[in-house]
Amino acid sequence: MIDLVLRNARLRGGEEVDIAVDGGIIRKVGPSLEERGRQEIDAEGRLTTPPLCDPHLHLDGVLSVGDPRFNRSGTLLEGIAIWGERKPRLTRQELVENAVEAVLWEFAGGVQFIRTHADVTDPTLLTLEALLEVKDRVKDLVDIQIVAFPQDGVYTFPEGEALMVRAMEMGADVVGGIPHNELTREDGIRDVELAFELARKYDALIDIHCDETGDDQSRFVEVMARLALVTGMGEKVTASHTTAMHNYNNDYAFKLLGIAERAKMNFITNPFDNSVLQNRTDGYPRRRGHTRVDEMVARGINVSIGHDSIMDPWYPLGKGSMLQAAHLLLHTAHMSGYEQIFSLFDMITVNSARTLQVESLYGIEAGRPANFVVFDAADEFEAIRLLPECLYVVRRGAVALRTRPAVRSLDLGPFRREIDFRRPSR
CATH class of the missing domain: 2.30.40.10 (Urease, subunit C, domain 1)
Known part of the structure; x- marks a missing residue:
């Protein structure tokens, strides 16, 4: 037995x-x-x-929508500003309680592997401490990786680089970055280079918020792709968002994806936030706010889907459903072809396991x-x-x-049956 x-x-x-x-x-x-x-x-x-995976989540911000105010412009920059207003009032207890609740939501939807970003631009590193506690508290339910994420940029203030080092010393699993949020192109390049240096020093993975903008001149993913290629670290390297790629001219994007393919690096798209935050200044016609998912999949590049935000300054909705994230991407990425629908399921399972480097456990x-x-x-x-x-x-x-699913029993006149939205068998 x-x-x-x-x-x-x-x-x-x-x-x-x-x-x-x-x-x-x-x-x-x-x-x-x-x-x-x-x-x-x-x-x-x-x-x-196998379990679903969420390779891109911000557990330090979950369930905080409206605190201290709502994001009325719907832009990434206003979301960052609101988060900055909230940071001085954060408590470890609130961070932990909100994060644990969101983990339970994701677990109920089938997720057992999560990569979360922790803002490490606050000198107290309170968010990292809180998420390290969460990681331990929920370890029987979910395996969590924590990214040392410089939300405000590494080089926008004097202590940025030292805080990244401290975060890795404290136990962060992954080195993050945000080059497009630095003050200059040169600082952005240094942001990416620092991530690779720290990853080598601490034998860590890399996951950088890269080109999360509609600006077609934001091109830090090329810096990532080159370093991923020349260092041989490509399979440990992930570029998250890369929404500017949507707006690149096609000749440049073709070359760039070729380098990324050679480097064997990973990409994460985040349909909820990307569709809401990006291209807000377009007017009409309005471009779609996500990276070139279909072109990457056609090339065999490893693409995953993240939830990113759950009820926070950047995205006001969400319940941690990776199926819902895939469903949305089907529409915004024009991936309604029969085979493409199955590839969307790959992006919340096996592709994400590869990104997280947990294939031996999966x-x-x-x-x-x-x-x-x-x-x-x-x-x-x-x-x-x-x-x-x-x-x-x-x-x-x-x-x-x-889970006990809903039962819809129709009983009116000649209609007496249960409705489950399944196509009748033939």
Whole structure:
């Protein structure tokens, strides 16, 4: 007798299997397993996948919308200004409580791997301290990576570089940057170079907010791509946002993506914030505020989707749903082709695991940690269409979360049936 058997689970690709789990490890995967479990669950042919990932989140800002005021212009810069007004009043307790709540929201939606950015431009490094506490507090639910993120820029004030070093010494996992927010192009280049220097020193990953603007002359991603290529660190390097790339002339973008492809670096797009914040000054016609996702995917570049903000000065809505983020990107990135819809699911699962460098801990196969989720949908296409509930979240072999989906019972005249929004079988 083993701990758990999940019966009739439909894996990505359509194969229906049983999953046998014991001691927190997947022991066997296959059809009609003979093993018996102390606990057995029938997935009834529903989509069963490795956990979702959120590779770009700001847990230090979550659930703070309206404090001290709302972002009325909807711009990135006003969001940064509001955050600056709030920072002097932050408390560790508030930061921790809000972040833990947001982690629980994401966990309920199937997320078990998160990369969060911590603003390290405050000399107290309070946000980093708080998120290190959160990381430890929720470790049984979610694996968290923390980015040392210089929200105001590294070289816009005297202590910036020293604070980045202190943050890495305190235990940040990833080196961040924000070159387009520096005072000059030269400072922006130095911002990127510092990230690579610190990553080598501390054997850390790199994730830089890069060219998060509509300015087609913001071109720091080329600096990142060159360093990723010449240092051989490409698979450890991530450029987040890169929204300016949307507005580059096509000849330049073609060359740039070729370098990024050679470097094997990663990109993260953030549909919620990018669609709301970018190109606010365009008037009409208005360009779309995200990077060139479809062109990257066509080249085989690793692209992931992040949630970015949950009810904060930059984005007022959200509940931590990575399926909803993929659903939105389908529309804004013109990725409604059949195969493209499945690639969107890659961007919240396997692509993100690659970005986070957790592939050895990831996947539904014998010997891997027993972390997986069951969605109330038949396949990835239906999951992105329906935005269904996550029925079961299994973490290290334990059924950590169960969801009872809504039942809609119609009873009027000749109409007596349940409505579940599924296409009738033929």
